Amino acid sequence: MSLAVSIFSAADVASHLGELGGLLHACVHDGASIGFVLPYTQGEAEAFWRDKVLPGVREGTRIMLVASKDGRIAGTVQLGCDTMPNQPHRADVNKLMVHPDYRRQGIAQLLMRELEARARDLGRSLMTLDTRTGDNAEPLYTALGYKTVGVIPAYARDPFGSDRLDATTVMYKLL
Secondary structure, eight states, X not given: OOEEEEEEOHHHXXXXXXXXXXXXXHHHHTTOOSSOOSSXXXXXXXXXXXXXXXXXXXXXXXXXXXXXXXXEEEEEEEEEOOOOTTOTTEEEEEEEEEOGGGTTSSHHXXXXXXXXXXXXXXXXXXXXXXXXXXXXXXXXXXXXXXXXXXXXXXXXXXXXXXXXXXXXXXXXXXX
């Protein structure tokens, strides 16, 4: 089984909209708190990549890393570099996701290490992110050296469409 991480160009994103949509759709249906709530369709997932991610990749303000295993997209993460003029040293970790079929294989950790390497290459020395408090990703980020700044209560709706509001943990890492 071969695992590879690559940087997706705008053309790559455009040509893989269906598979990227499938990844996002599967993660949301599995309960990932990545900004979407059920019901959530494959078409909506593809529209996210086309309308929200592709423009940033095209403009160079977003770097998208994709992990592929045996020729199939297994996970992805984005480096948001569209910072204000007084923050050229900072970047945001956006939408780390691993397909439920590929979890617990070190893919998220590999993607994060590659993302940090890309950030260093761009002269970024501070990484920031937020994650649902108590989510599976929180201990991963802590193990990778991210520090918790604080918790914001009632930050986002539960992905299963209930009225419950989940807290988010804000984290950072100095590279």
